[in-house]
Amino acid sequence: MEESISYLKEQFQLEDQDIRSYSPLALAYIGDGIYELYIRTILVQQGNCQASKLHKRASRLVKATAQSQMIDVLEPVFTPEEEAVYKRGRNAKSYSTAKNATTGEYRRATGFEAVMGYLYLTGQYCRMIDLIKIGMEELSDGK
Numbered sequence: 001m002e003e004s005i006s007y008l009k010e011q012f013q014l015e016d017q018d019i020r021s022y023s024p025l026a027l028a029y030i031g032d033g034i035y036e037l038y039i040r041t042i043l044v045q046q047g048n049c050q051a052s053k054l055h056k057r058a059s060r061l062v063k064a065t066a067q068s069q070m071i072d073v074l075e076p077v078f079t080p081e082e083e084a085v086y087k088r089g090r091n092a093k094s095y096s097t098a099k100n101a102t103t104g105e106y107r108r109a110t111g112f113e114a115v116m117g118y119l120y121l122t123g124q125y126c127r128m129i130d131l132i133k134i135g136m137e138e139l140s141d142g143k
Contacts, residue, residue: 089114
């Protein structure tokens with residue numbers, strides 16, 4: 001993946017940016033997309049099935065309530081840097097809300113997505129996958 005990101009930057013003449021200067025909502029924006037892509041990849045790799053079934057499974061994992069639940073187990077294992085990004089994302093003033101989540105759940109989910117975006121943009125793909133795995137185990141335990 002690292003090679004493809006380098007190639008993308010090269011082809012579009014994208015310069016490296018100071019990720020710390022990004023708004024938490026910009027990090028959450030990219031984090032939302034990359035998290036959903038990783039979830040879809042995991043589900044497709046688990047075996048071929050109907051797209052509608054894949055969509056239902058993915059939706060359960062990417063909705064704000066699920067991301068908020070994941071934070072319960074992820075926050076204690078966050079590095080200080082990840083914790084800071086999470087809090088910036090959680091506390092950001094967003095002008096949109098989730099359809100089926102409380103405001104608190106939505107804010108926690110935004111913090112989660114900000115962390116995913118931060119890890120992606122800083123090339124910490126293995127760390128991102130590790131956190132996703134820990135979070136998914138929390139959800140599969142039915143907690």
